[in-house]
Every structure is written in structure tokens, then in C-alpha cells.
Amino acid sequence: MIFDNQYIQERISKAERLRQEGINPYPANVTKGMPSSEFFEHFAYVKELDADEKKDESKTVTLTGRIKFIRIMGKAAFAKIEDSDGLVQIYYNRDDLPEGYYNNIAKKLFEVGDIIEATGFPFVTQTGELTLHCKDLKIVSKAIMPLPEKFHGLTDQEIRYRQRYLDMIMNPEVKETFIMRSKIVSLIRRFFEDHGFLEVETPMMHPIPGGANAKPFVTHHNALGVDRYLRIAPELYLKRLTVGGMEAVFEINRNFRNEGMDQTHNPEFTSIEFYWAYHNYHDLMKLTEDLFDYIFAELQLPKTLTYGDMEIDFTTPFAKVSFVEALTTIGGVPADVATDREKGLAYLKEHGVEVNDNLTLGYVQAELFDEFVEAKLINPTFITDYPIDISPLSRRSDENPEIAERFELFMAGKEIANGFNELNDPLDQYERFKAQAEAKEATGDEEAMHMDLDFVRALGHGMTPTAGEGIGIDRLVMMLTNNHSIRDVILFPAMKPEAAFEEKPKNACKKCGNTNEEELKPAKKGKGYFCIDAAECAKRAKENKK
RNA sequence: GACCCGUUAGCUCAGUCGGUAGAGCAACUCCCUUUUAAGGAGUGGGCCCUAGGUUCGAAUCCUAGACGGGUCACCA
Numbered sequence: 001m002i003f004d005n006q007y008i009q010e011r012i013s014k015a016e017r018l019r020q021e022g023i024n025p026y027p028a029n030v031t032k033g034m035p036s037s038e039f040f041e042h043f044a045y046v047k048e049l050d051a052d053e054k055k056d057e058s059k060t061v062t063l064t065g066r067i068k069f070i071r072i073m074g075k076a077a078f079a080k081i082e083d084s085d086g087l088v089q090i091y092y093n094r095d096d097l098p099e100g101y102y103n104n105i106a107k108k109l110f111e112v113g114d115i116i117e118a119t120g121f122p123f124v125t126q127t128g129e130l131t132l133h134c135k136d137l138k139i140v141s142k143a144i145m146p147l148p149e150k151f152h153g154l155t156d157q158e159i160r161y162r163q164r165y166l167d168m169i170m171n172p173e174v175k176e177t178f179i180m181r182s183k184i185v186s187l188i189r190r191f192f193e194d195h196g197f198l199e200v201e202t203p204m205m206h207p208i209p210g211g212a213n214a215k216p217f218v219t220h221h222n223a224l225g226v227d228r229y230l231r232i233a234p235e236l237y238l239k240r241l242t243v244g245g246m247e248a249v250f251e252i253n254r255n256f257r258n259e260g261m262d263q264t265h266n267p268e269f270t271s272i273e274f275y276w277a278y279h280n281y282h283d284l285m286k287l288t289e290d291l292f293d294y295i296f297a298e299l300q301l302p303k304t305l306t307y308g309d310m311e312i313d314f315t316t317p318f319a320k321v322s323f324v325e326a327l328t329t330i331g332g333v334p335a336d337v338a339t340d341r342e343k344g345l346a347y348l349k350e351h352g353v354e355v356n357d358n359l360t361l362g363y364v365q366a367e368l369f370d371e372f373v374e375a376k377l378i379n380p381t382f383i384t385d386y387p388i389d390i391s392p393l394s395r396r397s398d399e400n401p402e403i404a405e406r407f408e409l410f411m412a413g414k415e416i417a418n419g420f421n422e423l424n425d426p427l428d429q430y431e432r433f434k435a436q437a438e439a440k441e442a443t444g445d446e447e448a449m450h451m452d453l454d455f456v457r458a459l460g461h462g463m464t465p466t467a468g469e470g471i472g473i474d475r476l477v478m479m480l481t482n483n484h485s486i487r488d489v490i491l492f493p494a495m496k497p498e499a500a501f502e503e504k505p506k507n508a509c510k511k512c513g514n515t516n517e518e519e520l521k522p523a524k525k526g527k528g529y530f531c532i533d534a535a536e537c538a539k540r541a542k543e544n545k546k
Numbered sequence: 547g548a549c550c551c552g553u554u555a556g557c558u559c560a561g562u563c564g565g566u567a568g569a570g571c572a573a574c575u576c577c578c579u580u581u582u583a584a585g586g587a588g589u590g591g592g593c594c595c596u597a598g599g600u601u602c603g604a605a606u607c608c609u610a611g612a613c614g615g616g617u618c619a620c621c622a
Contacts, residue, residue, distance in 0.1 A: 006591060007556050007573060069582080076579035093579055112572080126580050149557040149571045151583045156557085158614045170557095214621070259621045260547085354619095370622090390622095408622090415622065447621075485615095496613065 003144065011144040014109045018139060021105060025142035033064035033117060037085040043122040043130060055123030055133065062119040063088055063132055064140060066169065067112050069150060077107065078131070081116060084175075090118045091125070092134040106137050112150070113143035161493050174488075181477045181489055184295060188272055188473070189252060191294050195287070197248040197274055202237035204230060204254070210455065211235030211393075213447040215258040217267075230256035235393065235468070236455045238275050239422060242466050243458045250274035252473070263485045264414060267494050270473040275422070277464040281405050284419040284467045285382050288409060289316040292380070295480075307412045307482055310378050318380040318409070326383055327365065331372030344368055362387025362402075377410035386420075392432050392449065394420035409471075412479055419469030426459035 003012065015025040034042070039061065046056050065081035065088065076093035094102040110116060120134040148154040153170045160167040160174075168175050189199065207226065209216035211233030219228050234251050241249050252272045261267060276283065293316055296303065303315045321330065327338040337343040344364035348355045353371055355364070365387050377383070384407040388396055391404035406420030423429055433451045440448035477489040487493035 005556070010573060069584095071581050071584050072578085073581065073584075074578035076581085078581045078584085080582085089582085091580070095579080123580095125582090127582070129580095129582080131580085146556050146572065149583095151571065152558040154557070156553095156614085158553095159557095161614090212622085257621075260619085262618095262621095263616090265621070366622095418622080498613080 007146045008144050011111070011142070011146070014111070015142045015144060018105070018109055018142065023105070023139060025139055027138075027140065030064070030117060030140050032083075033062040033119075035085045036063065036065065036083050036088040039063060039088055039122070039132070040130060046122050046130060047124050047128070049124075055121060057121045059121050060119065060135075061122065061132065062117060063090065064115070064117045066115045066143075067110065068147075070110075070112055072107060075102070079110075081118065086172075089125070089129055089131040090120070090134055091123075091131050092118075092120075092137055096120075096133065096135055097137060101137070110137065110139065111143075113145065113147045114139060115141040115143070158495075161487055162495055162498060164491055177477075177481045177483060177489060178491060180299075180481050181473075183299060184477055184480060185252060185270075185473060187295050187298050188291065188471075191291050192250045192272075192274060195248070197250045197276075198246055200238070200241060200246070200249050200251055201253070202231075202234045202241075202251060204256075206231045208450045208452045210450060210452050211237075212255075212257075213392075213449060215447060217256050217258045232257050233271075233470070234273050235470075236452060238273055239463065239466070239468070240455065240458045242275050242277055242422075243461055243463045247277035247464065248275070261494060263487075264475060264478075266474065266486050266490055269486070269490075271470050272473060273468065273470040275466055275468040277466045279467045280465070281384075281407055281419055281421050281467050284469045285318075285320070285384075285407060285409075288417060288419070288469065288471075289318055292316060292318075299480075301480065305480065305482070307479060308484060310412055312412055312479070313379045314411075318382055320382045320384055320407075322385045323365065323369065323383050323387065324385070326373050327368050330376050331368060333368055333372055338365065338368065360389050362389035366390050374410065374415070375413040377413055380409060380411040380416075382407045382409055391420065392436065393423055395423045395425075396428075414475055414479075415472075416475050416479070417469055417471040419467060422463065422466045422468050424459060424463040424465065426456050429459050430456045 003009070018025045043056065043059070043061075046054055049055070063081060063083070065083040067079050068082050068087060069078075069080040071078045075095075076091065079090050079092075080087045081090055082088075092102065092106055097106060117138040117140050118132055118134045119136040120132045123131055123133045125131050148166070148170055154160060154166060160171070164174075168178075193199065205219065205221070205228035206216075207228065209229040209232050211231075212235070214232040216229035216232050219230065220226075221228050233255055234253065238249055238251060250272055251274075252270065254268050254270055256268050257265075258267065259265065276287070292314055295301075296314060301314075304311055304313050306312075324338055327333040328335050331338075333344075333347065337347045339361075341359075341361040341364050344361070344367075345355055345357065345359070348364070348367055348371065351371065353367060355367055359367070369383075373383075385397070386394070386404045386406040386408070388394070388402055388404045391406050394404035394406040397403040397405050404420060406418075408415050408419075409417035423432070433449060433456065436449040437451045440450070474486050474489050478484065478486065481489065483489050
């Protein structure tokens with residue numbers, strides 16, 4: 001079974017020996033000691049004392065943490081224990097712990113990985129490290145699994161993702177990333193609250209998947225007897241709230257998409273979507289810049305961040321380039337090609353891009369954009385005025401009906417946000433759903449949007465002119481923490497099931513199948529076991545044949 | 547879904563031409579009362595990812611599969 005290896009057995013027997021000594025290896029009612037950071041602040045003065053008196057025996061302090069290193073030198077030992085703030089060194093020896101405790105308990109039964117409580121006074125070692133001189137040591141929780149090696153640590157990606165707890169113990173920067181993530185989410189929430197937005201929670205289980213083009217996960221509600229879809233986006237519900245009179249709402253939550261996984265896609269991911277009545281997409285771009293300024297100020301981040309081999313300058317205002325302009329000025333696509341369906345198709349083929357000849361101009365432009373522009377958008381850049389045919393939920397521009405009043409924000413060559421003036425014409429929305437539904441029928445396109453009649457009905461009651469935006473939180477955290485895989489900013493990323501732990505089959509004689517271990521000996525060559533008593537074995541084998 | 551790479555002791559990794567397995571750390575037994583990846587002496591520890599195949603003989607070569615990483619495709 002999972003705990004039957006030699007190292008674990010050794011540790012389990014140590015826990016047992018603690019019990020025999022009357023010590024519970026898993027005691028209750030343990031309180032957290034002084035945080036390590038506080039220990040260093042509080043006793044910094046000890047370092048300033050006279051050279052031969054660098055200690056303060058008048059103080060008694062308790063620290064709690066996990067043992068990360070132990071160095072035993074005969075009758076004295078140093079260890080480093082780690083709490084959520086960091087590492088602190090402790091020192092303990094035979095004469096300053098209770099009688100017999102050092103030799104029988106502390107030295108023998110406490111080991112790397114265990115969580116302990118150490119009580120003593122602060123002193124400074126010969127090498128100048130502020131350390132706790134222990135008068136008492138207690139076990140807080142016995143670890144029966146050994147930790148990975150102290151120098152190289154844990155590098156196996158699979159174990160790091162599957163056993164994130166171990167990753168966090170061994171790789172402190174991982175914890176830093178997730179603390180940063182938590183702060184970013186908290187700041188985003190506060191920013192929108194401060195701007196008068198109301199946080200809401202809309203359904204995660206949708207009767208009709210909507211708000212994006214994506215394959216949904218399907219589940220079943222037994223009592224209602226109906227299938228439900230894990231939401232691919234909250235958009236249509238948030239807009240219903242706008243119809244209902246909530247003029248500024250946001251939701252930070254998970255979306256689920258039943259699609260491929262790679263460095264920027266996890267089947268469940270976090271986004272914020274927000275909807276702002278009586279505002280337009282230009283207001284959204286300004287708000288987005290303000291949000292970045294706020295996050296950078298609160299986190300005290302420099303305006304220029306390193307991302308891989310890129311330097312990203314987050315100084316606001318961000319660049320704004322229209323979609324078609326970006327094709328030519330950034331993508332280097334000739335001007336006549338950028339606005340011509342046939343020439344665009346030909347240009348794509350010339351550059352080795354496989355394209356469907358039936359694509360409309362907007363889709364051809366989207367291909368050109370993906371191929372020649374996207375990766376070049378390093379500094380934050382708003383791309384504005386998208387082709388209408390790739391923007392099914394956006395409002396049409398009054399000046400140019402082929403253009404949607406929409407933008408996307410790119411940085412480090414990746415899309416990070418998408419916002420637009422919301423389509424609020426119920427009949428237009430009905431027709432666009434219908435077109436999508438027909439496309440679904442005709443081509444079997446699993447990603448095409450479903451007709452959502454209730455949403456159309458809601459729009460029928462009148463939705464104020466509204467601008468809405470979604471920001472991918474995971475990707476944003478990647479940018480701000482210099483992580484290059486979405487798995488590194490999601491605590492428990494999606495993984496295939498681990499091969500199940502199985503109880504090993506009982507050892508049995510290869511000839512007769514005898515499972516009595518006392519009568520077995522291991523095979524001299526190769527694997528398996530044989531009976532010690534060959535004669536009995538032969539008898540049993542004969543009987544088995546009958 | 548396609549292709550490339552990886553999988554050997556608890557961890558990090560070697561393993562030559564095909565000859566049945568090695569190191570460091572960790573563990574165990576000793577020595578060591580101010581160490582910093584502490585040090586010194588000794589010992590134990592392996593389903594070489596799985597299943598087939600080739601071979602007198604496979605960690606090593608071949609086939610299939612599992613899991614992970616990467617690239618691409620799909621997906622915004």
C-alpha cells in the first residue's frame with residue numbers, strides 16, 4: 001500500500017515510539033508560536049550586544065514550524081524550522097533540554113518534515129545568525145512521508161502539480177506566486193467595488209450554454225431530470241442583471257470549457273466580467289488602464305516587468321491601434337491585402353497558412369491577425385474596431401456597419417481582455433442566435449452559440465446602452481508573476497488521473513500458489529517466491545491440477 | 547488529435563558496445579556541544595513506467611500502451 005516503503009515504515013515506527021514514551025505525535029490544542037518574521041524583528045537587538053554576550057536569557061519565546069534541515073553534532077544540534085513567513089534556526093543540546101529528552105526523543109525521533117514547537121531564548125551564533133536556544137521541544141505533527149532532497153528539491157513537474165502541497169513545501173516561490181494571485185484578485189475586487197460596481201454570483205450550471213463559443217461540460221440534475229452545462233461564460237446572466245436595473249455589476253469566478261489544454265488553457269479558469277451601463281468601450285479602456293495603475297501601485301510593482309526574455313512596459317495610457325491598421329503597421333500585411341478577402345486568402349496561403357476558402361473577410365482578417373500581429377504585441381496594446389462577423393455579441397458601429405465597437409487588450413503576445421459595447425437590439429440578437437443555431441445544424445459546429453430565447457426576451461424589455469468586458473485572471477497573474485504556464489498559477493491544475501494506488505498482490509509460490517509467507521523463500525533468480533518445502537509444494541501443485 | 551522528448555533508490559541524477567544497477571542527498575548504526583547543502587566511519591535500500599517481441603542474455607534494441615513535459619493543431 002501507499003505507506004509500505006522502508007522510509008515511511010521507519011517514520012511510522014518513530015511515531016509509535018513517541019506514543020510509547022507517552023507523547024502523542026498528533027497532539028490537539030497547539031497554538032501557533034511567534035511568526036518567524038516577528039522573531040527576527042523583535043530580537044534584532046541581540047545582534048548588537050557585546051561579542052561574548054550575544055543572547056538574552058531573560059526572554060522566553062516559542063516558535064512553531066516544519067523542520068527543513070537538521071545538523072546533529074554529537075550532544076548538540078541545529079535545525080531550521082519553517083513557518084508561513086520563512087525559516088528560523090533553532091539550537092538544542094543535551095544539557096539544556098529535560099533529562100534524557102535530547103538523546104531519546106529529540107535526536108532520535110524528530111526529523112526533517114516534522115512540525116515542532118520550540119521554546120527557548122534568542123541568541124546569535126558564531127557566524128552571526130539569530131537563533132533560538134531551546135529549553136523545550138515538542139512534536140506538533142509527525143510527518144511519516146519523507147521530504148524530497150534538500151538541495152535539488154522537487155523538480156518533477158508531474159509531482160509538483162499533482163502534489164501541490166509538496167511543491168509548496170519545497171519551492172517557496174510557488175507560495176509567493178499564489179500569494180500574489182490572491183492579492184491581485186483582492187485588488188481587482190476592491191477596485192470595482194470602489195468604482196460603484198456590485199459583485200454578483202450568477203449560475204455555474206446553465207440550462208443553455210452561452211456567452212462564448214466553446215464546448216461545454218455536461219452534467220445532470222436528477223431531481224429536475226434535465227442536463228445542465230457548466231458555464232462557459234457568465235455574460236448572458238450579467239446582461240440580464242443590467243436589464244433588471246443593476247447598472248454596474250461584476251463577477252469573479254470560474255468558467256469551464258471542454259477543450260484542449262496547453263500553457264494558456266486550463267479546462268477551468270478564472271475571469272472577471274463586468275458590465276457598465278451608460279458607458280461605452282472607450283470608457284472601458286480607460287477603466288482598464290486605471291485598474292492596471294491601481295494594481296501596480298498597490299503591489300508596488302515597477303512599471304516595466306520582465307516576462308521571459310521580454311520587457312513589458314505597463315505605463316499608461318496603453319497604445320491603441322485599430323484592427324485593420326494593426327494588420328499593416330504591426331503585421332506588415334500590405335494595405336490592399338488587409339481589406340480584401342481574396343487577396344487576404346492568397347496572402348495567407350503564400351505564407352503557408354491553411355485556410356478555408358469560404359471564410360468571410362472578417363475571418364480572413366482574424367487569421368491574418370493571429371498569424372502576423374498577435375505575437376508582436378509585447379507592451380499592452382488595445383486593438384480596437386473588430387470585424388463584425390467575428391464579434392457576435394457586440395454592437396455594430398453606426399458609422400461603419402462592418403465594424404464592431406469592440407477592443408481586445410494584448411500583452412506579451414497574448415490576449416488578456418476583451419470588451420465591447422453590448423448588442424442591445426433584441427431583434428438583431430435573435431437573428432444572430434438564429435444564424436448561429438443554423439450553423440450548428442448545418443455544420444455540426446459544436447462551438448456555435450445556442451439560441452437563448454429567455455435572453456432575447458430579457459433584451460426585449462430594454463437594456464440600457466452598456467459596455468462589458470472580460471479579463472482573464474490566470475493570464476494576468478502569469479504576466480505579473482513571470483510564469484509561463486497557466487498550470488503554474490492554478491493551485492491544482494487539471495491532470496489525468498494518477499494510476500490508482502493498489503494493494504500489492506500477496507506473495508505466492510510460483511509453482512503451487514501457496515500464500516503462507518512463512519513457508520516461502522524468494523526466488524534465487526528473478527522475481528517471485530517458491531516454497532521452502534519442495535515436497536509439500538509438489539503435492540499442492542498436483543492437487544491444484546485436479 | 548499529430549509529432550518530439552522524458553519515465554532507473556524517498557529526492558536529484560549517472561548507467562559505455564546488449565552481459566541482471568551506480569553516485570550525491572535522505573534513512574539506519576557509530577563518532578562529534580556554535581553548524582550553514584556541517585563533517586568523519588560503516589550498513590541497508592531497486593516491478594530500471596507497463597505489456598509483448600528480438601536475443602543464450604534487455605534498464606539498454608523493436609512494437610504497443612500509460613503518465614508527464616514541449617511544439618503544433620483545435621480552442622479565442
